[in-house]
Amino acid sequence: xxxxxxxxxxxxxxxxxxxxxxxxxPIGTPVSVAALEGDAQRGAYLARAGGCIACHSDPGSxxxxxxxxxxxxxxxxxxxxxxxxxxxxxxxGAWSIEDFARAVRQGIAPDGxxxxxxFPYPFYGDLSDQDIVDMWAAFQTVPPQDMVAQGHEVGFPLxxxxxxxxWRAAYASKSVMQPDPSRDAAWNRGRWLVNGLAHCxxxxxxxNLVGGRRPDRFxxxxxxxxxxxxxxxxxxxxxxxxxxxxxxxxxALKSGVKPDGDTFGGGMGEVVQxxxxxxxxxxxxxxxxxxxxxxxxDE
Amino acid sequence: MTYKxxxxxxxxxxxxxxxxxxxxxxxxxxxxxxxxxxxxxxxKRIKPMMSGEAVYDAAAVQAAAHVIAEEAGAAMTGxxxxxxxxxxxxxxxxxxxxxxxxxxxxxxxxVTARGLEHxxxxxxxxxxxxxxxxxxxxxxxxxxxxxxxxxxxxxxxxMSVEHIGQMPADGxxxxxxxxxxxxxxxxxxxx
Numbered sequence: 001x002x003x004x005x006x007x008x009x010x011x012x013x014x015x016x017x018x019x020x021x022x023x024x025x026p027i028g029t030p031v032s033v034a035a036l037e038g039d040a041q042r043g044a045y046l047a048r049a050g051g052c053i054a055c056h057s058d059p060g061s062x063x064x065x066x067x068x069x070x071x072x073x074x075x076x077x078x079x080x081x082x083x084x085x086x087x088x089x090x091x092x093g094a095w096s097i098e099d100f101a102r103a104v105r106q107g108i109a110p111d112g113x114x115x116x117x118x119f120p121y122p123f124y125g126d127l128s129d130q131d132i133v134d135m136w137a138a139f140q141t142v143p144p145q146d147m148v149a150q151g152h153e154v155g156f157p158l159x160x161x162x163x164x165x166x167w168r169a170a171y172a173s174k175s176v177m178q179p180d181p182s183r184d185a186a187w188n189r190g191r192w193l194v195n196g197l198a199h200c201x202x203x204x205x206x207x208n209l210v211g212g213r214r215p216d217r218f219x220x221x222x223x224x225x226x227x228x229x230x231x232x233x234x235x236x237x238x239x240x241x242x243x244x245x246x247x248x249x250x251x252a253l254k255s256g257v258k259p260d261g262d263t264f265g266g267g268m269g270e271v272v273q274x275x276x277x278x279x280x281x282x283x284x285x286x287x288x289x290x291x292x293x294x295x296x297x298d299e
Numbered sequence: 300m301t302y303k304x305x306x307x308x309x310x311x312x313x314x315x316x317x318x319x320x321x322x323x324x325x326x327x328x329x330x331x332x333x334x335x336x337x338x339x340x341x342x343k344r345i346k347p348m349m350s351g352e353a354v355y356d357a358a359a360v361q362a363a364a365h366v367i368a369e370e371a372g373a374a375m376t377g378x379x380x381x382x383x384x385x386x387x388x389x390x391x392x393x394x395x396x397x398x399x400x401x402x403x404x405x406x407x408x409x410v411t412a413r414g415l416e417h418x419x420x421x422x423x424x425x426x427x428x429x430x431x432x433x434x435x436x437x438x439x440x441x442x443x444x445x446x447x448x449x450x451x452x453x454x455x456x457x458m459s460v461e462h463i464g465q466m467p468a469d470g471x472x473x474x475x476x477x478x479x480x481x482x483x484x485x486x487x488x489x490x
Contacts, residue, residue, distance in 0.1 A: 264483065
């Protein structure tokens with residue numbers, strides 16, 4: 001009896017020390033991008049392509065764009081995309097450009113807390129300093145809105161954000177993509193979009209029990225998306241079997257029309273309407289080129 | 300005699316069951332599945348003209364748009380009466396719990412399809428670029444970062460048949476098919 005109490009205390013003590021160490025473990029790397037000149041037009045294009053606007057807006061609510069998105073119900077909790085208009089208190093108006101760069105590319109809030117991976121920052125690590133500066137310039141053109149989005153609802157122990165540092169270490173460490181010189185520019189652009197900004201794998205790659213993407217299931221589809229959603233496989237074989245070719249796939253990213261005349265649903269309609277439809281025809285084609293012609297796991 | 304009748308009866312029952320099993324749907328559920336199929340077929344006929352894979356045919360585009368317009372709006376909502384969900388139906392409960400939004404999208408489909416009927420004669424824009432068409436139309440710098448059309452997933456009367464009728468046909472087509480997708484996103488179970 002006495003021994004088990006001592007043991008329990010010892011375990012609790014060890015956990016507390018480990019937790020404390022984890023809480024103090026510094027994450028992220030310093031950034032400095034302020035020397036560059038931002039192009040708001042280009043930044044808005046990237047913000048659209050990356051889903052910033054789609055996810056942080058709630059078309060059904062009647063609220064202005066970027067004042068916070070519809071809640072995402074997941075097995076880990078309920079996540080509400082926050083207001084990212086440049087309002088000083090309700091949005092990101094008090095942030096520095098370095099705060100913004102760290103948040104987007106490294107998934108770390110200005111106060112140093114790691115974000116939940118409902119925010120797909122692991123895909124944004126490939127954004128260049130120029131991309132970040134352009135996006136920042138675009139956000140400055142948005143009217144500030146004093147509307148505070150609801151907070152996340154996450155149970156214990158996931159509500160202890162420092163635990164996310166372990167998740168980051170396991171799943172968010174990603175080396176920056178280098179262009180493949182054996183492929184043409186369109187293919188490399190498509191690869192950069194699919195595996196980066198457009199974050200196709202956020203839904204089309206299945207995740208493990210803790211929400212990390214499974215490299216062995218790269219773009220092979222998932223049937224356990226939030227709220228019972230499904231995403232089909234988008235491997236070259238699967239796409240060709242379903243009747244896709246480059247022209248049809250590129251056009252679908254604008255129109256939502258599938259080879260059989262049906263149109264997308266299950267959330268892909270929104271991805272098209274507020275995301276891929278705004279891409280240039282060249283970028284839509286680049287995505288199709290890469291998806292239909294790539295080899296193996298490539299991320 | 301009775302025996303023969305029984306066999307005939309069994310055969311008839313078998314045939315009926317076979318017919319039911321074939322479509323998997325009956326009554327209003329089958330009607331709306333047929334309507335969706337007819338619209339999908341219409342889209343499939345003209346999509347290659349919009350994506351540049353086939354030669355443009357204004358009459359074919361107008362006819363396909365007409366098929367869709369006739370199935371949209373009240374014709375569509377009327378095929379989703381209260382209590383007709385479940386079973387083989389792919390309609391999600393939101394069709395009835397979020398009726399206003401469902402009806403608004405059905406209306407948008409009618410507006411965009413009627414618009415495409417008129418736009419058919421305009422031919423395609425070539426690149427048919429949606430953002431170009433829209434940003435030109437909505438104007439303002441806020442449109443760049445999600446103003447304009449972004450506030451809602453249905454148009455709430457923002458665009459009329461006449462406006463859409465002046466667009467290049469591929470622009471009108473894309474507006475229409477995005478309404479299809481917006482509705483499928485929210486109201487159709489993805490198998």
